Amino acid sequence: MTPLLAFIVFVLAVSLALYLLLGGADFGAGILEWLTRGRDQRRLADAIAPVWEANHVWILLVIVILFVGFPSVYSTLTHYLHLPLLAALLGIVFRGAFFAFRHYDVGVDPAHRLYAWGYRISSVWTPFFLGMTLGAAFLGRIDPAPASFVDGFVAPWLNTFAAAVGLFTVVLCAYVAAVFMVGEVSAPSDQTYYARWGAGLLAAAVPIGGVVFWTAHRAGYPLLSHFLATPAALAALGVATLLLPLIALSLRRRRVWTSRVLVGLQLLAILGGFFAVEFPTLVRLRDGSELTLLNTQAPPAVLAWLAVALVVGVVVVFPATGYLFWVFKQGPADSDERAG
Amino acid sequence: MEPLDSLLAARWQMAVSLGFHIVFACIGMVMPFFMAAAHRRWLRTGEVVYRELARRWAYGVAIFFAVGAVSGTVLSFELGMLWPRFMDIAGPIFGLPFALEGTAFFLEAIALGLYLYGWDRLPPRVHWAAGVVVGIAGVFSGIFVVAANAWMNSPAGFAWVDGQATDIDPVAAMFNAAWPWQALHMTLAAFVATGFAVAGLHAVLLLRRPGHPLHRAALRIALPFAVVAAFLQPISGDLSAKDVARRQPEKLAAMEALFETQTRAPLLIGGLPDVEAREVRYALELPGLLSFLAFADVDAEVQGLDAFPRELWPPVVVTHLAFQVMVGIGFFLMGVALLYLWARWKRPGWLDHPRFLRLLGLTMPLGFVAVEAGWIVTEVGRQPWIIYQILLTRDAVTTMPGIWVSLGIVSLIYALLTVFLVWLMRRQIRALHARPVSDFTTPRSAS
Ligand code: HEM
Numbered sequence: 001m002t003p004l005l006a007f008i009v010f011v012l013a014v015s016l017a018l019y020l021l022l023g024g025a026d027f028g029a030g031i032l033e034w035l036t037r038g039r040d041q042r043r044l045a046d047a048i049a050p051v052w053e054a055n056h057v058w059i060l061l062v063i064v065i066l067f068v069g070f071p072s073v074y075s076t077l078t079h080y081l082h083l084p085l086l087a088a089l090l091g092i093v094f095r096g097a098f099f100a101f102r103h104y105d106v107g108v109d110p111a112h113r114l115y116a117w118g119y120r121i122s123s124v125w126t127p128f129f130l131g132m133t134l135g136a137a138f139l140g141r142i143d144p145a146p147a148s149f150v151d152g153f154v155a156p157w158l159n160t161f162a163a164a165v166g167l168f169t170v171v172l173c174a175y176v177a178a179v180f181m182v183g184e185v186s187a188p189s190d191q192t193y194y195a196r197w198g199a200g201l202l203a204a205a206v207p208i209g210g211v212v213f214w215t216a217h218r219a220g221y222p223l224l225s226h227f228l229a230t231p232a233a234l235a236a237l238g239v240a241t242l243l244l245p246l247i248a249l250s251l252r253r254r255r256v257w258t259s260r261v262l263v264g265l266q267l268l269a270i271l272g273g274f275f276a277v278e279f280p281t282l283v284r285l286r287d288g289s290e291l292t293l294l295n296t297q298a299p300p301a302v303l304a305w306l307a308v309a310l311v312v313g314v315v316v317v318f319p320a321t322g323y324l325f326w327v328f329k330q331g332p333a334d335s336d337e338r339a340g
Numbered sequence: 341m342e343p344l345d346s347l348l349a350a351r352w353q354m355a356v357s358l359g360f361h362i363v364f365a366c367i368g369m370v371m372p373f374f375m376a377a378a379h380r381r382w383l384r385t386g387e388v389v390y391r392e393l394a395r396r397w398a399y400g401v402a403i404f405f406a407v408g409a410v411s412g413t414v415l416s417f418e419l420g421m422l423w424p425r426f427m428d429i430a431g432p433i434f435g436l437p438f439a440l441e442g443t444a445f446f447l448e449a450i451a452l453g454l455y456l457y458g459w460d461r462l463p464p465r466v467h468w469a470a471g472v473v474v475g476i477a478g479v480f481s482g483i484f485v486v487a488a489n490a491w492m493n494s495p496a497g498f499a500w501v502d503g504q505a506t507d508i509d510p511v512a513a514m515f516n517a518a519w520p521w522q523a524l525h526m527t528l529a530a531f532v533a534t535g536f537a538v539a540g541l542h543a544v545l546l547l548r549r550p551g552h553p554l555h556r557a558a559l560r561i562a563l564p565f566a567v568v569a570a571f572l573q574p575i576s577g578d579l580s581a582k583d584v585a586r587r588q589p590e591k592l593a594a595m596e597a598l599f600e601t602q603t604r605a606p607l608l609i610g611g612l613p614d615v616e617a618r619e620v621r622y623a624l625e626l627p628g629l630l631s632f633l634a635f636a637d638v639d640a641e642v643q644g645l646d647a648f649p650r651e652l653w654p655p656v657v658v659t660h661l662a663f664q665v666m667v668g669i670g671f672f673l674m675g676v677a678l679l680y681l682w683a684r685w686k687r688p689g690w691l692d693h694p695r696f697l698r699l700l701g702l703t704m705p706l707g708f709v710a711v712e713a714g715w716i717v718t719e720v721g722r723q724p725w726i727i728y729q730i731l732l733t734r735d736a737v738t739t740m741p742g743i744w745v746s747l748g749i750v751s752l753i754y755a756l757l758t759v760f761l762v763w764l765m766r767r768q769i770r771a772l773h774a775r776p777v778s779d780f781t782t783p784r785s786a787s
Pocket of ligand 1: 493518521522523524525526528529530532533573574575576577578580581582584666667668669670671673707708710711712713714715717718719721
């Protein structure tokens with residue numbers, strides 16, 4: 001792998017990880033609102049409002065890197081996984097629209113219940129289908145010469161493994177959001193409340209993670225044995241597991257930033273472990289062939305200019321994002337006085 | 341049996357998605373300038389009405405930006421979902437501007453977050469500057485995306501060997517021949533359309549609430565932008581037309597419904613082309629003007645559709661009518677701009693006259709109608725190609741059957757969203773009008 005390709009793969013991985021963390025927390029806020037029956041609807045929304053657009057730009061970056069740098073990965077996924085992606089897109093549209101409507105519409109009346117439900121449902125729906133798409137990319141049921149509509153466009157993703165990955169994604173999003181919320185509220189009873197949710201969701205994530213491995217196994221995709229055979233992945237899995245008690249402890253003590261950092265690390269370990277197993281594969285096809293970072297990469301001139309654009313982006317975006325977070329994340333959202 | 345074949349359904353879905361997105365993209369890139377202009381007046385004069393206006397508009401920007409962002413996300417996936425073969429080829433070549441657009445868009449989102457929530461947290465000047473950055477980043481992101489579209493009209497930056505792109509040069513692709521003209525024309529179009537839409541809306545509201553300070557202030561800010569852009573737009577359109585005449589002569593021929601190659605070619609105003617008979621009915625002909633406009637010489641030869649194989653003709657009727665609508669609106673709005681300037685100079689009283697306000701109300705939708713028509717000219721006029729002279733649209737379309745179902749879903753959702761947005765705006769306005777006018781005139785302590 002050339003340094004150039006390595007750089008682009010690095011940015012791709014970082015974008016995906018940030019999307020999982022920031023976008024995930026954002027989806028999670030909606031899921032949590034549902035789980036807690038709207039207990040802190042306003043605070044949840046306030047916590048994400050200033051940063052939520054920025055949180056979702058990461059997915060665009062992933063998409064652009066894919067279609068510029070690894071075009072056949074992009075075109076294969078969008079072509080054969082058209083349906084779950086369409087579902088995810090509908091979720092993205094509804095979620096964005098209802099979130100904005102809710103936040104900026106005047107007054108408090110029945111319309112707001114519609115926005116709230118539209119927002120909550122799409123907060124679960126969207127990460128579910130995105131997770132499903134991710135699972136389907138690796139399962140190996142994408143058929144480049146399909147015999148029928150179902151073979152080509154349904155079977156690759158409508159299966160228990162992809163559904164399990166979708167569910168796992170949803171739970172992770174809610175988990176990240178719950179941990180994040182601990183620092184967004186100031187009353188100790190509120191903090192405990194979210195810490196409990198965080199711990200509960202973490203407890204749910206573990207068996208669901210198990211289901212992912214089990215459904216993979218049943219679908220003839222030996223994910224677990226691959227994990228066991230890849231030292232880096234095994235190490236990552238170990239880290240994620242070791243972090244479990246630490247996170248539980250720091251949540252109990254309501255250590256805001258320690259919990260956030262540990263959870264971030266844990267998610268990175270899960271994602272990193274998975275990609276360590278699969279590296280350099282991005283898509284597995286039914287005929288056994290694979291689309292990889294290596295065999296789909298665009299010519300060097302393209303990658304070089306993509307890298308330039310990414311560097312420009314990093315130089316512009318990171319300080320600006322840092323400033324944004326610095327301005328708005330200096331204290332719990334509920335201690336703000338905000339003019340509207 | 342499918343009600344529509346995949347190609348037609350996919351083209352419609354793309355048209356619906358783009359047609360929806362472009363409205364929000366235009367508003368999202370222009371409104372921040374209005375908002376920042378109002379904000380600046382507030383900082384300078386301390387007149388509360390301008391602060392109120394900046395805040396109201398900022399709410400509008402937030403909603404439109406959000407809808408623009410999600411509908412733009414949809415497009416970034418749809419390109420591959422509907423045209424996988426196209427993206428396979430084009431992705432690496434025209435991807436550079438998209439990557440840069442990502443940065444601009446990111447910056448826009450960040451600056452908007454800072455602006456919307458920065459009222460009490462940022463120093464006044466930084467806060468105002470954040471608003472300006474929203475607009476500038478928005479314009480840049482628009483210009484970058486247009487580079488990709490322009491590349492489809494004037495592909496550059498690669499060699500085409502046996503159905504494969506080689507020797508890819510992303511910079512040459514980005515700086516393709518059509519880019520400067522299309523980018524200029526599109527940026528102005530956004531200002532024309534948004535300017536008249538905003539001015540028109542507030543003019544209508546002023547008719548309902550005569551003298552309302554907020555609407556008067558809004559007109560004072562939006563109209564000058566609209567007027568300047570409306571003046572420049574026909575000039576930019578003429579440059580675009582000259583460029584099209586050189587690069588895509590069959591598009592020009594379709595725009596003008598010119599069936600026969602001729603010297604001293606006439607410019608047609610209106611008219612309904614009859615493709616079978618190869619003639620145009622009910623048109624007003626201005627002899628030699630097309631030759632002059634395209635090549636700055638009344639005797640220049642202009643290629644007609646007969647110079648091209650029949651199967652490579654763009655759809656003539658649609659392209660011609662869309663072009664007529666765009667140009668017609670362009671000149672009409674220029675006329676309104678002229679009237680405004682003249683009245684400002686000689687008859688200031690006219691500007692508050694209900695008739696003038698009604699005229700502005702009439703312009704409210706027109707700019708956006710012209711934008712949609714302009715995109716129809718550009719896109720339909722390029723058919724049957726998706727990449728001009730490289731790849732046919734029908735060879736790029738997805739093999740997934742049943743696209744008309746997703747076309748139905750996407751159309752329904754965008755229609756619903758549109759209804760919702762209109763309803764939402766009416767609620768905002770009602771809430772605004774429920775407040776006493778004195779709210780906007782007497783200074784209050786900062787809230
Ligand atoms: C008044 C005279 C006008 C002329 C002569 C003119 C000319 C043109 C031409 C030749 C094109 C095709 C460019 C191409 O395909 O490369 C075009 C496209 C377009 N026009 Fe116009 N136009 C005029 C007014 C307007 C107005 C008033 C608007 C909107 C407010 C507008 C919006 C557009 C848009 C959005 C496009 C497609 C994107 C682009 O090429 O930038 N035009 N116009």
